[in-house]
Amino acid sequence: MRSLVKLDDWSSSDVGAVFDLADAYREGRGPMAKGSAVMFFPPTSLRTRVTFERGASLMGLEPIVFPNTTLDKTEALPDVAQYLDNWIDLLVVRHHDLAVVEALAATHAMPVVNAMTDENHPCEVLSDLYSLRQQGDISSLRFLFVGADGNIARAWQEAARVLQLDLIQSCPAELATPGAAWTDDLETAVRSADVILTDGPGAHAEALEPYRITAALLDLAPAGARFNPCPPFVRGREVSADAVEHPAFVGHDFKAGLLPVQQAVMAFCLGLG
16 A cells, blocks of 8 residues: 655656556556545646546546545544545545645555645646656656746656656746756756746746746747646746747647546555556
């Protein structure tokens, strides 16, 4: 039994095993499961919730979904996990507080999958890497994350540590993720980037306005560079409308990998395959 709380807790071989399982699910030969999975999601969750619920159902798990506020009560989280262990096989938790996910996983009552916190978003990044892997070797790619410190930035840093990725962040110095390789020279960074990543600016929209990705910037990137803005993105905010129309934009179907990857993460944590 394994949990996915942070990618830092996993090895590169763990990630490789998940990618192999994702291949199997994508090809219709992934391992089936029996039982149920309790999932906690806020009302705003869209892509992550759809792919976890649909993925669980397709692989034989019954998804039982609650609002994530169900976890915001006085009952101790270890008690929650140990009661649920009587009836279910897996927890999928999207909650703003990473400590909630950590407390549930620490009981070792059942596998716990982090479906997003304010601190990180491991499944989202695994899906992006899986989609890139389908197009070729990811170990030689140069990744550029454009944006402030936040859950997506930190999830990419986790992935970079586990998989030894070449990752640099571009933003104002005061908004950089602690420990990240960093530059404030966006134009120079784009010129050598194979994969360009963004996230919403949150409270830093004004400070990050000079770091908006435009078609003109993408024209400077190497041939074959891919532009992958993290959804939900907003045209005119972190990306320009013409950037989303640029040939470098990976397209909406790039996120199709979320479904087999969510299935693969659940299967791996359950010890299947």
